[in-house]
Amino acid sequence: MRIVVLTKPVPDPASGGERLGPDGRLDRSNSPAVVNGNDEYVLEKALKLVEAAGEGEVVLLSMAPANAPETMRKALAMGATRGVLITDPAIEGSCTVATTRILAAALKMLDFDLALAGVDTSDGGAGVVAPGVAALAGLPFLSYAASIEPDMPGRTVRVRRITPAGYDLLEAPMPALISGTQALGEPRYPSLKGIMAARSKTIETLTLTDLGIDPATVGLSGATTRVVDSRPPKPREATRIIRDSPDEAARQLVDFLAERRLI
Amino acid sequence: MPEVTTHDRAPSPFRLTEAQKMLRDAVRVLADERIAPRAAEIDRTAEFPEDLRRLLADHDILALPFPEEHGGLGGELLTVCLAIEQLSRACATTGLILAVQELGSLPITLAGTPEQQARWFPRLASGEHLIAFALTEAEAGSDVAAARTRATRDQNDYVIDGAKRFISHGSIADLLTVFAVTDPEAPRHRRLSAFVVELPTEGFRVTRLEHKMGIRGSPTAELAFAGVRVPEANRLGEEGDGFDIAMRTLDHSRPGIAAQAVGIAQGALEVATQYARDRKQFGQRIGEFQMIGAMLADMDAATEAARQLLYKACVEIDAGAPDASRWSAMCKLVAGDTAMRVTTDAVQVLGGYGYIDEFPVERMMRDAKITQLYEGTQQIQRLVIARALLGKPD
Numbered sequence: 001m002r003i004v005v006l007t008k009p010v011p012d013p014a015s016g017g018e019r020l021g022p023d024g025r026l027d028r029s030n031s032p033a034v035v036n037g038n039d040e041y042v043l044e045k046a047l048k049l050v051e052a053a054g055e056g057e058v059v060l061l062s063m064a065p066a067n068a069p070e071t072m073r074k075a076l077a078m079g080a081t082r083g084v085l086i087t088d089p090a091i092e093g094s095c096t097v098a099t100t101r102i103l104a105a106a107l108k109m110l111d112f113d114l115a116l117a118g119v120d121t122s123d124g125g126a127g128v129v130a131p132g133v134a135a136l137a138g139l140p141f142l143s144y145a146a147s148i149e150p151d152m153p154g155r156t157v158r159v160r161r162i163t164p165a166g167y168d169l170l171e172a173p174m175p176a177l178i179s180g181t182q183a184l185g186e187p188r189y190p191s192l193k194g195i196m197a198a199r200s201k202t203i204e205t206l207t208l209t210d211l212g213i214d215p216a217t218v219g220l221s222g223a224t225t226r227v228v229d230s231r232p233p234k235p236r237e238a239t240r241i242i243r244d245s246p247d248e249a250a251r252q253l254v255d256f257l258a259e260r261r262l263i
Numbered sequence: 264m265p266e267v268t269t270h271d272r273a274p275s276p277f278r279l280t281e282a283q284k285m286l287r288d289a290v291r292v293l294a295d296e297r298i299a300p301r302a303a304e305i306d307r308t309a310e311f312p313e314d315l316r317r318l319l320a321d322h323d324i325l326a327l328p329f330p331e332e333h334g335g336l337g338g339e340l341l342t343v344c345l346a347i348e349q350l351s352r353a354c355a356t357t358g359l360i361l362a363v364q365e366l367g368s369l370p371i372t373l374a375g376t377p378e379q380q381a382r383w384f385p386r387l388a389s390g391e392h393l394i395a396f397a398l399t400e401a402e403a404g405s406d407v408a409a410a411r412t413r414a415t416r417d418q419n420d421y422v423i424d425g426a427k428r429f430i431s432h433g434s435i436a437d438l439l440t441v442f443a444v445t446d447p448e449a450p451r452h453r454r455l456s457a458f459v460v461e462l463p464t465e466g467f468r469v470t471r472l473e474h475k476m477g478i479r480g481s482p483t484a485e486l487a488f489a490g491v492r493v494p495e496a497n498r499l500g501e502e503g504d505g506f507d508i509a510m511r512t513l514d515h516s517r518p519g520i521a522a523q524a525v526g527i528a529q530g531a532l533e534v535a536t537q538y539a540r541d542r543k544q545f546g547q548r549i550g551e552f553q554m555i556g557a558m559l560a561d562m563d564a565a566t567e568a569a570r571q572l573l574y575k576a577c578v579e580i581d582a583g584a585p586d587a588s589r590w591s592a593m594c595k596l597v598a599g600d601t602a603m604r605v606t607t608d609a610v611q612v613l614g615g616y617g618y619i620d621e622f623p624v625e626r627m628m629r630d631a632k633i634t635q636l637y638e639g640t641q642q643i644q645r646l647v648i649a650r651a652l653l654g655k656p657d
Binding site: 069070071073074077189190191192193195196198199 | 280281282285286289290292322323324326327336337338342
């Protein structure tokens, strides 16, 4: 079983160093890069599927600055077989459309049964790249997976999709692209054996030329969207806690809501 | 015009690789969660932490120094030292489990045949076997060549008679690398040979366990050899190579002790820093008093300086630097003295609380002292460095 996992290096949300640059875009220099949290969950699932199949490989696919191999090593230490990194100075500032085109072009160059992606990323958070890649690469797209059950002889995959009301059970032919949720299960810690083995795993680098994409159509200049303004959210106001007898507390609560025309 | 090279593209040894950082952090998490909570009890009971030996084995930490073809992880010296440092930050006794496993195996790494390595490494890498390094004798400490334990040839065997003292893990080891005189008539540095003794074996006895100031969970044993028979196949290198093997072993193993020292210093610095944040006197946190702040700053700077010298020494020694002995001696000299000073200052920062066992810094101070003594006293390190500077005496 061959699985490609789309992994994105993102600024470490735990570092507290996330900030916006003067152009309103995320300043990535201020915090160390880590593998996007949701991507680690789908990677864990990919590793489990290949382990259960007893054969195959898990290939990481990332589009990132040239220093991304450092971040990819952690995913390799968890057990991924090898990495493919799309890196090109012209990519910087790409919008989600360009990102989608680039990843779809790279995915078409790879052989796989399943492609997995985290349901969204902790930096951009748009959540549209995975479905876009599936559309451009001509793959069935199964979203919000809480479970993934491939049937290799039947060449189909079943996914339980989380919905507001419960689950949908989806089935699609392979190869397919699936966006997965944290319900897939906790990612493992890399073992020392995994860490040491990751040192000699290969990360292949692809440029826009390798993908046959015109640099002018991507990056900041080719972007279909522009950041007009961005600002951090206002800190939440202090919570008001009503401590009184039940009747009195209820009265105050109703007044509070009524004042704001919420009831 | 000649071509001008503007960039030296050699990999920088001044930054850790991503794998080294991951490994360091993985060991740190394990040490914080599983080892630190045991450290005080290990010190109090002076019992070898068998559970932590298994923990290190289960997490492949003991496999780090061994080659991959024998079940190891093929960690270079710096990687092994990163692990020893993180273990020792929580518990110096536990850090020593890995350091001694490496020390005892180095003679086999440096002088063993592929057959000998294949025979002993797999069970050392898995942690099933522990190995100890039996060089020191009661009357042969700094003066290694004064050893009197004899190995007498008897057809295809050697028969070992004598005694070794201050042998870390000597009472719990499954294998020993023993240095014994094979030719008392030879020049001083050609008298010794190195052997691997597989235990238990007839004629071998543990005659004493030392009561120590620090690293109290690590057993330090006196060993007696009375007609212990080992086959020729267990000799490492040629007859007379023993002194050279021992010296080359120490060149590679002293960084492990430096790593233990840096770890102890770091552990003490962290406790002192936390205490300076929490403790209030005269209505303010004591860390805000300049005298305390300056002490913490000096402790941090000294620990980092020792750490960087250690990392650099590891890279130089692994690269086969001709002055490996100098790097090795310098890093242990600086790190050992730093650990002693930083832990002493940590006790000072904590005041009376530093002197009692409610906080770990008094243990760390006692543990630090050994790093100035074993694998060559600080005086021997200075001797090695001075000789590298001045050349050997005529």
